[in-house]
Amino acid sequence: MELGPPGGSGPAEPGPRLRGLRGADAAASASSLSRFGAEAGCRASAVAAVLPAGGSGERMGVPTPKQFCPILERPLISYTLQALERVSWIKDIIVAVTRENMETMKGIIQRYQHKRISLVEAGVTRHRSIFNGLKALAEDQPNCRLSKPEVVIIHDAVRPFVEEDVLLKVVTAAQEHGCSDYDLEFGTECLHLALKYSHIKAKLVEGSPDLWKVTYKRDLYAAESIIKERISQKVCVVMDTKEDEEHVGHCLEEMLKTELNHVKVTSGQDLQQIILEQCYNFVCVNVMTSDFEETQRLLNMVEESNLSILYPVVVISVHFLDYESVPLGQKMEKVMQIREFAKEAKKRNILLSGLLIYFPQEEQKLRESLRQGTTIISALIKERNSGLIGQLLVA
Amino acid sequence: MELGPPGGSGPAEPGPRLRGLRGADAAASASSLSRFGAEAGCRASAVAAVLPAGGSGERMGVPTPKQFCPILERPLISYTLQALERVSWIKDIIVAVTRENMETMKGIIQRYQHKRISLVEAGVTRHRSIFNGLKALAEDQPNCRLSKPEVVIIHDAVRPFVEEDVLLKVVTAAQEHGCSDYDLEFGTECLHLALKYSHIKAKLVEGSPDLWKVTYKRDLYAAESIIKERISQKVCVVMDTKEDEEHVGHCLEEMLKTELNHVKVTSGQDLQQIILEQCYNFVCVNVMTSDFEETQRLLNMVEESNLSILYPVVVISVHFLDYESVPLGQKMEKVMQIREFAKEAKKRNILLSGLLIYFPQEEQKLRESLRQGTTIISALIKERNSGLIGQLLVA
Structure with missing residues (x-):
């Protein structure tokens, strides 16, 4: 389940030809962990989110990984967590961070009083990180406070402006189509490849232009201006x-x-x-x-x-x-x-x-x-x- | 001749799947008007630039066409003109604007003292606008102050941060490959399509992440922050x-x-x-x-x-x-x-x-x-x- 901007508002950046499909990067993908629950409606305890946040942010041209870059003195990832926390029906939010950033992340959760967050260690790739997040949700341990979800939303830590309606569309589509996150096996998050080479029931969910990803330094500037304008x-x-x-x-x-x-x-x-x-x-x-x-x-x-x-x-x-x-x-x-x-x-x-x-x-x-x-x-x-x-x- | 970002820095925006190639939008393209001159080096009088600037900017979500949106109270297109003017070997700059914006554009040229600029009327599409610009350069009229160029750079009016080294690469590649701007005939500026469906000798020229296009309101914010930072x-x-x-x-x-x-x-x-x-x-x-x-x-x-x-x-x-x-x-x-x-x-x-x-x-x-x-x-x-x-x- 992948998210793209609506038809009328294509991306403006020139895409590299050899990696053309990379331009179709997943904004959020939903995988249905349990097929039994897939047909059910968007039920109260059924949804969790996994945020891979193990990136190094080398394209940003700054030493800090982009998810930790400050906007109005607060790290970017805290804005993304805030956007997900606002959605009451997301019961658990799992963040995958590298071991070296684990303490930083704990500090952020404490300082900005984030709720419903669990941390797992990031893998060497984005997909391994997602896998670790899903595993934490799937494990059936006694005393584990995480509840097994029907649908898991995979959301980039550096897309701070995601809105509830878009998340709901993703979850509903996941429930209707029973999409699985085959990304993990194919090593790519691109819908095109998934449709071409697998039998996965993938569906493009219309996103919004707000759902962009903070990648370059200019994106941090834009994010800061948008946040300033909003408040x-x-x-x-x-x-x-x-x-x-x-x-x-x-x-x-x-x-x-x-x-x-x-x-x-x-x-x-x-x-x-x-x-x-x-x-x-x-x-x-x-x-x-x-x-x-x-x-x-x-x-x-x-x-x-x-x-x-x-x-x-x-x-x-x-x-x-x-x-x-x-x-x-x-x-x-x-x-x-x-x-x-x-x-x-x-x-x-x-x-x-x-x-x-x-x-x-x-x-x-x-x-x-x-x-x-x-x-x-x-x-x-x-x-x-x-x-x-x-x-x-x-x- | 199309420009893309360098291999290591793919676009970050989610691409719409059905219009995936649109993500590979041309940043600048060069067409060699005269094949006789194509083999020559980057000579003093050989280069002109055409800027299609007839767009309505509907994606921006503001009433003003984006090329006229103010950044520090000066219209965006003036920054793009300034970037091209700085390059001494670009002898003529042709801007294609709609009839209704012709006076606005004349006012901008006068107020910000732009030099070497000629105006032509924009067509109904981007390609018609480019065509009108090329025609003005090709016309062999007496008393016409425009000199016939060997290479014409086509550059979006809403990419204000283009640097001389990138422009030089485009011109050199155009001279070496003798690329023609077949875009006009195919109605698309995408290198992929050109390579697939025509026999045009197209070449991807590495651009830089700075070569991005102002499309959304957030891009205006980013542009303003970048300009403020520079000065x-x-x-x-x-x-x-x-x-x-x-x-x-x-x-x-x-x-x-x-x-x-x-x-x-x-x-x-x-x-x-x-x-x-x-x-x-x-x-x-x-x-x-x-x-x-x-x-x-x-x-x-x-x-x-x-x-x-x-x-x-x-x-x-x-x-x-x-x-x-x-x-x-x-x-x-x-x-x-x-x-x-x-x-x-x-x-x-x-x-x-x-x-x-x-x-x-x-x-x-x-x-x-x-x-x-x-x-x-x-x-x-x-x-x-x-x-x-x-x-x-x-x-």
């Missing part, structure tokens, strides 16, 4: 009082909406819920105060929620400034305390910056200030650059 | 006096070298030469003054050089600060003038920011300040974010 879509604006929300909140909300997809303004009551819904960007607006009480409260909530374990969370502490009543320098000096807060927050993967927005009485000028503020907020959220934490920006 | 390698640190250069310059140079590849410290005499060598990043250090005289001089030189026509140039105006003699707020207020300078500079594609570095007497503390400054400088250069111009950052 930058939602922003929550916390206003310190109800009245301020009316006054400035709607104006800011409207402008932020031109730059970001989902903007939610709150006065704080439903913050817990918003954090639970995985919003990774917060703007804490302190309309007339220059202290950090509200920001500190927000930082505590984010920290307690474990939200920043998987992604760096951006928090921007906004302070309004009336030039006429307080000199800019004085205000800046006060708000500069943010540097100390930011250093502490960084340890918990929270990227904190300050933003001073000029607050004139005249509506037109206020809108202009807010517009500049919006540009800065948007840049901070989209770039997510830890080199600029603790800075006090001025709009 | 972020060199930084020039301009110190205001010779003595300061001794004192702080070496320290800063040493730290910047841990983040960026080429760091050049100057007191200004050879600035013109450094600009000519295409350095896109400048740090202007004003050790004890808070005015912008030096920065303004640098901005003027960058502007006059036309350096910022192709890429946004980053200029960071660094000011040192002795907390004990001048209050932070007062210094900040003074340096905040940078916002006005930055607005003006942005119009000329120069991204100006300010950086205040704490300057204590104690060596250890000074090094700590400079280290923080280095992190910020590096972040500004690598991100090249126009949303953060005119800001005064503090290290």
Whole structure:
């Protein structure tokens, strides 16, 4: 069972002629371990996944094997595990890693709190690694916490963007066609060869262009940009009082909406819920105060929620400034305390910056200030650059 | 004559099985227009390039055809033209664009000062577009400024990273094998098909992994990151006096070298030469003054050089600060003038920011300040974010 992109979106890279079929690399393949269960529907305890992750990543041009290359400081394989963990009906995930990377992998599972993962030792080839994973699932040992699955999804550790619907298609097709993973015997994962030289019932399952494999350094760049874009879509604006929300909140909300997809303004009551819904960007607006009480409260909530374990969370502490009543320098000096807060927050993967927005009485000028503020907020959220934490920006 | 990646680096994308050969898409093909010249060496006036650029970019998932999608605010096709223009022995570059994009394309050529470019109208297919380009080169009209070439390189408008050595290989192979562009007749650019169904002398020329095609949105992200990385390698640190250069310059140079590849410290005499060598990043250090005289001089030189026509140039105006003699707020207020300078500079594609570095007497503390400054400088250069111009950052 192999996965390819949909008909309309062929691959763009020039393929090497002599290894043309390599371009048709398997994205995921499913093998039905037990024929008895093959006819059954996608049942609760029937599916496991095996991730061969023993590669050395020599094509990447970097010393680290590609599955361990960091994206926003987190290893690539952790994103792939996250994508599979989200799928509740995948009961077990077996990762095959080389002996030398076993401790690294254990560290990743612990740090990013991955669940339902078991480790096996990788073989000398990708196929041997898959075989070791399947063997671990098939073994009928007492005290073994792995349950024998009906269908096993084989998924590359370096395809982080796999979606549930595609995985479901693979599993359903495996159940309908009773495909076996003959790859192991033929030493190739290519559907073409399988169809030509064997009697295996292979079927091409339509994938999506998102299902690409991180191979070159440019793919890491692309993956980082995609991940940044995904977590930058939602922003929550916390206003310190109800009245301020009316006054400035709607104006800011409207402008932020031109730059970001989902903007939610709150006065704080439903913050817990918003954090639970995985919003990774917060703007804490302190309309007339220059202290950090509200920001500190927000930082505590984010920290307690474990939200920043998987992604760096951006928090921007906004302070309004009336030039006429307080000199800019004085205000800046006060708000500069943010540097100390930011250093502490960084340890918990929270990227904190300050933003001073000029607050004139005249509506037109206020809108202009807010517009500049919006540009800065948007840049901070989209770039997510830890080199600029603790800075006090001025709009 | 087709180009594929080298043997060791196959494509990573899953290939659609029914259109498997599409994965072997031509990166560039060369046709010898005149057989008489085919045996000759790579002569000065013998080579032209045709760029089919009539595509609609529907796979990209964005409304703009991909060749016109902006990377650092400049259309992708301009990067491809720049890559070909750099090759002095390519005498003419013919771009085939649709009638509706003709004015856009003329605007791009003018704005980015491209040379040796002629435009022809694109056909309904890629092959018709190539044909129109070849026809323009073959026509023997009086007053026609195009010279009849021996070899024509066909190059996709959406492969911006082509290097001279690869182009030379294609031309040499075309001359040796006398390959004709039979693609036009067969309606496919695939070497496999050409070899199988025709008697054309086709040869696979090894390309490089850099020769990839921008197809999906993720490829645009990757291209932007690659371009940013390339122009972020060199930084020039301009110190205001010779003595300061001794004192702080070496320290800063040493730290910047841990983040960026080429760091050049100057007191200004050879600035013109450094600009000519295409350095896109400048740090202007004003050790004890808070005015912008030096920065303004640098901005003027960058502007006059036309350096910022192709890429946004980053200029960071660094000011040192002795907390004990001048209050932070007062210094900040003074340096905040940078916002006005930055607005003006942005119009000329120069991204100006300010950086205040704490300057204590104690060596250890000074090094700590400079280290923080280095992190910020590096972040500004690598991100090249126009949303953060005119800001005064503090290290």
